[in-house]
Structure formats: C-alpha cells, structure tokens
C-alpha cells in the first residue's frame with residue numbers, strides 16, 4: 001500500500017508557515033514503513049530538533065481506480081479516520097530552501113499515525129466534519145473539513161490522475177492551523193467529531 005499526503009490544504013495553515021496558497025494540491029508520499037505500529041510510542045528521531053504534529057483527516061481507498069471523476073470519487077472509499085503527519089520541520093525547512101524533495105522530513109519511520117477507521121455513513125456530510133488534536137488534554141489543533149481548499153472527492157480525483165489508487169491506500173488530506181513541536185512524554189489524542197480514534201505517547 002501507499003500513503004499519499006496533501007500539503008497546504010487549509011488557508012490558515014498555509015499562512016502560519018508563510019507559504020503561498022497553492023493553485024493545485026501539493027502532493028507527496030510516505031512509504032508503508034512510515035506507519036507507526038498500533039500501541040507503539042512515537043520516538044522522536046535523532047536527526048531532528050523540531051518534530052511537529054499535523055492532525056489530518058485520512059481516507060482509506062476501498063476500490064482500484066485511475067482518472068476518477070470527482071462525482072464518482074465517493075465510490076472509492078468507505079472509511080475515514082484521523083491521523084498525524086509527523087514532520088521534521090527543521091529538516092523540511094532546509095530541504096525547502098534548497099528546492100529538494102521532502103521525504104527525509106516527512107516519510108521517516110513512525111511519521112504516519114493512523115487512527116481507527118470508522119464508516120463514513122455515520123456522518124451526514126463529509127464537508128462539515130470537525131476534528132481535533134489534544135496534547136496532554138489541551139486542544140492544540142481543531143479543524144473543520146469545510147475549510148479545505150480541496151475536499152475529499154476533489155483530492156481523490158486529483159491524485160488518481162497521477163497514481164492508480166489501490167485497495168488499502170491511505171490519503172492524508174492536509175492539516176489545519178496549529179502545528180507545533182512535540183516533546184518526550186507528550187500524549188497525543190485524535191478526535192473525529194466526538195470519537196477518539198487514536199492515543200499515542202511521545203518518547
């Protein structure tokens with residue numbers, strides 16, 4: 001399976017990192033080795049002094065597809081969740097400055113936290129979902145999918161232009177504002193609406 005990630009999909013987050021608002025989705029990938037195994041702590045890697053959490057809505061692909069039209073994109077996923085796109089912000093800043101690919105800053109081991117998936121049918125609309133990250137019981141990120149520059153269907157359509165989507169692939173749909181560094185002993189909990197879908201300990 002592959003993990004396809006979208007960058008700069010929420011205007012406030014684009015501004016907090018002083019990036020330009022994109023005219024098309026920013027796309028990058030993580031390998032399957034990036035997945036943080038269930039029940040495992042997230043261990044801050046030695047190559048970074050500034051690992052940021054990015055809470056994101058994630059989508060699990062349930063059907064093979066390529067060149068999917070937005071109006072049919074809903075047929076290609078049944079389940080959604082929340083996850084964290086851990087980012088070595090210091091390393092990413094160096095790579096961005098040189099115009100180099102982001103993989104070392106974005107795709108390292110443990111950088112993809114995947115929450116428990118839930119059926120999308122329990123929600124009235126996927127375009128008005130609230131999601132939230134609590135760090136040590138304090139809310140640090142809160143988003144709503146209504147703030148996305150490109151919604152889930154648009155993203156599925158867009159990425160399928162370049163990559164065949166396969167069963168089990170996961171799309172990270174971008175983070176809202178509020179990204180910040182994590183420290184050893186932090187506890188991070190991800191919520192979709194009122195449901196807690198992951199809890200991880202930072203080491």
Ligand code: ZN
Pocket residue numbers: 005006007054056085172174175
């Ligand atoms: Zn992200």
